[in-house]
Amino acid sequence: xxxxxxxxxxxxxxxxxxxxxxxxxxxxxxxxxxxxxxxxxxxxxxxxxxxxxxxxxxxxxxxxxxxxxxxxxxxxxxxxxxxxxxxxxxxxxxxxxxxxxxxxxxxxxxxxxxxxxxxxxxxxxxxxxxxxxxxxxxxxxxxxxxxxxxxxxxxxxxxxxxxxxxxxxxxxxxxxxxxxxxxxxxxxxxxxxxxxxxxxxxxxxxxxxxxxxxxxxxxxxxxxxxxxxxxxxxxxxxxxxxxxxxxxxxxxxxxxxxxxxxxxxxxxxxxxxxxxxxxxxxxxxxxxxxxxxxxxxxxxxxxxxxxxxxxxxxxxxxxxxxxxxxx
Amino acid sequence: xxxxxxxxxxxxxxxxxxxxxxxxxxxxxxxxxxxxxxxxxxxxxxxxxxxxxxxxxxxxxxxxxxxxxxxxxxxxxxxxxxxxxxxxxxxxxxxxxxxxxxxxxxxxxxxxxxxxxxxxxxxxxxxxxxxxxxxxxxxxxxxxxxxxxxxxxxxxxxxxxxxxxxxxxxxxxxxxxxxxxxxxxxxxxxxxxxxxxxxxxxxxxxxxxxxxxxxxxxxxxxxxxxxxxxxxxxxxxxxxxxxxxxxxxxxxxxxxxxxxxxxxxxxxxxxxxxxxxxxxxxxxxxxxxxxxxxxxxxxxxxxxxxxxxxxxxxxxxxxxxxxxxxx
Numbered sequence: 159x160x161x162x163x164x165x166x167x168x169x170x171x172x173x174x175x176x177x178x179x180x181x182x183x184x185x186x187x188x189x190x191x192x193x194x195x196x197x198x199x200x201x202x203x204x205x206x207x208x209x210x211x212x213x214x215x216x217x218x219x220x221x222x223x224x225x226x227x228x229x230x231x232x233x234x235x236x237x238x239x240x241x242x243x244x245x246x247x248x249x250x251x252x253x254x255x256x257x258x259x260x261x262x263x264x265x266x267x268x269x270x271x272x273x274x275x276x277x278x279x280x281x282x283x284x285x286x287x288x289x290x291x292x293x294x295x296x297x298x299x300x301x302x303x304x305x306x307x308x309x310x311x312x313x314x315x316x317x318x319x320x321x322x323x324x325x326x327x328x329x330x331x332x333x334x335x336x337x338x339x340x341x342x343x344x345x346x347x348x349x350x351x352x353x354x355x356x357x358x359x360x361x362x363x364x365x366x367x368x369x370x371x372x373x374x375x376x377x378x379x380x381x382x383x384x385x386x387x388x389x390x391x392x393x394x395x396x397x398x399x400x401x402x403x404x405x406x407x408x409x410x411x412x413x414x415x416x417x418x419x420x421x422x423x424x425x426x427x428x429x430x431x432x433x434x435x436x437x438x439x440x441x442x443x444x445x446x447x448x449x450x451x452x453x454x455x456x457x458x459x460x461x462x463x464x465x466x467x468x469x470x471x472x473x474x475x476x477x478x479x480x481x482x483x484x485x
Numbered sequence: 486x487x488x489x490x491x492x493x494x495x496x497x498x499x500x501x502x503x504x505x506x507x508x509x510x511x512x513x514x515x516x517x518x519x520x521x522x523x524x525x526x527x528x529x530x531x532x533x534x535x536x537x538x539x540x541x542x543x544x545x546x547x548x549x550x551x552x553x554x555x556x557x558x559x560x561x562x563x564x565x566x567x568x569x570x571x572x573x574x575x576x577x578x579x580x581x582x583x584x585x586x587x588x589x590x591x592x593x594x595x596x597x598x599x600x601x602x603x604x605x606x607x608x609x610x611x612x613x614x615x616x617x618x619x620x621x622x623x624x625x626x627x628x629x630x631x632x633x634x635x636x637x638x639x640x641x642x643x644x645x646x647x648x649x650x651x652x653x654x655x656x657x658x659x660x661x662x663x664x665x666x667x668x669x670x671x672x673x674x675x676x677x678x679x680x681x682x683x684x685x686x687x688x689x690x691x692x693x694x695x696x697x698x699x700x701x702x703x704x705x706x707x708x709x710x711x712x713x714x715x716x717x718x719x720x721x722x723x724x725x726x727x728x729x730x731x732x733x734x735x736x737x738x739x740x741x742x743x744x745x746x747x748x749x750x751x752x753x754x755x756x757x758x759x760x761x762x763x764x765x766x767x768x769x770x771x772x773x774x775x776x777x778x779x780x781x782x783x784x785x786x787x788x789x790x791x792x793x794x795x796x797x798x799x800x801x802x803x804x805x806x807x808x809x810x811x812x
Contacts, residue, residue, distance in 0.1 A: 181513070182517060185514070187509075187512070188509070190536050206768075207514065209517050211764075247561075268763070319797065374654040383543055435768050435806075436595070437531040437538075438534075439531075439534055439538055439769075440766060440767065441762050441766040441767065442767060475812070476811045477806075479762075480806075480811055483803045483806060483807060484803045484804070484807055
């Protein structure tokens, strides 16, 4: 992939204009329960309430709506474990574009079914033995379709960054001056977009990412100053955060804006999924609940602070969810 | 109970002032999924995101905060299957008042545990053989405590009515002019408060209540022009809507403002609980989901309309919830 330009706050503002009236402006919720329990002002940005049940719609739509007429006619192809798949499929449906999605055969059934429900064609691959990049590229070559990356893309990052812009604006409306912002981190598209928006608007804000234990490619990459990858392709309940490694662009942005990364294990994540169900009345998927997991597990020092936890998605199978809430 | 004054819009506005900064101003959410599926503009007012996971906190706090110093010192007593119990317990805790709650022995475990967690004393009774009114009155007589009714009370109705006031104001902020409003109906406290606020602000708004099949005391009362009661005390999954009958005050208000009542059965309610989980990413309890159940079951003619569905609570046991989402 050729070197890409780094987005600015202004680029994210333009993405917000494109998404206006199309993406859901998810609410910023102050949690009484969490605020009292942690002696802090704790706000949630529930992107599980976004179209397709995850923030991914934002970046996908921002990318697809800018395709040329000729590109739109040839269609798009994307590879994703689920949420990006749904985001691209839903955006393509709105814009009348044909979409092919390359999904791992072990993707959550709900994510696969939803992707199909938006009219996309789904091509399955084996996560352990096949390369989704190669499959997608072959489809792109054959059909002349545009590949829509899940995170390593200027327009995708700008779209995801609108979450951060909204957090800043909604925080101001409720007189909340944030000290800390926490986001799940997979490939870093959401984090780099949000961090660009939030740090540009408030340079003293602490920005902290959360990754699954054993899949801390971004933590290691930031520490090493170069791209480090995960050795495994399966083995965390957080399917939404299962990426090989950050890209050159997302890593560069995170190097500039992200203060630190913490990790959480599957047990901590399941507790957070249950807590969100029981106390917050929100359906959050494992990967979307890692920020809450880090808080509940006592990994975050937030006492006296005003903080925002981004809950990034809510697409989870019934069996996994029932297991979490019954434990 | 002596005859009570009927609340006005202005009384509800005063309740809103008392609740400001204490109750959660729950968001008004436009549902893309429902709007597209039903070719209508469909908004949700999720009171499951309220303190204690249900609207009941509003009425309880509005009642308790107006007690005299002497009354506060003697404490309060309430009877409730669960959500009113939690509302009174939580409001009492904030105000430093001792609370005793009379709960049926078959109340959902979560509701009972939460009530205890707010520091209230719980006294159990048998729904089939004992009178909760008598038990509560005995405690009130013994301790000099004030009985806080679940619905048949001026201040409780005004507190619940703040939900309606918010819906109107939030609708205006998003340029939504509602044609129809749907609310769950138990004893009618929520409905009569909301209907007073909404019909005063918009006299052409259609106001429709939803009750569980076989527990349609309000529907029959409105039809007969006098209080009709339910013959059974158990037998619906909607525990939050299990009331004996409306009171003279709530019935009078509903006679004035409510256009009609529809009913839903348990199977329809379970489908709605699952839909809210799968598509809306919200945890809604059976009784809180009856408006959605009526819509999904095709009982509501909403095509081309702008409507608001009130989701009144989200306190549901894991076993019931797991059953709903796994079906």
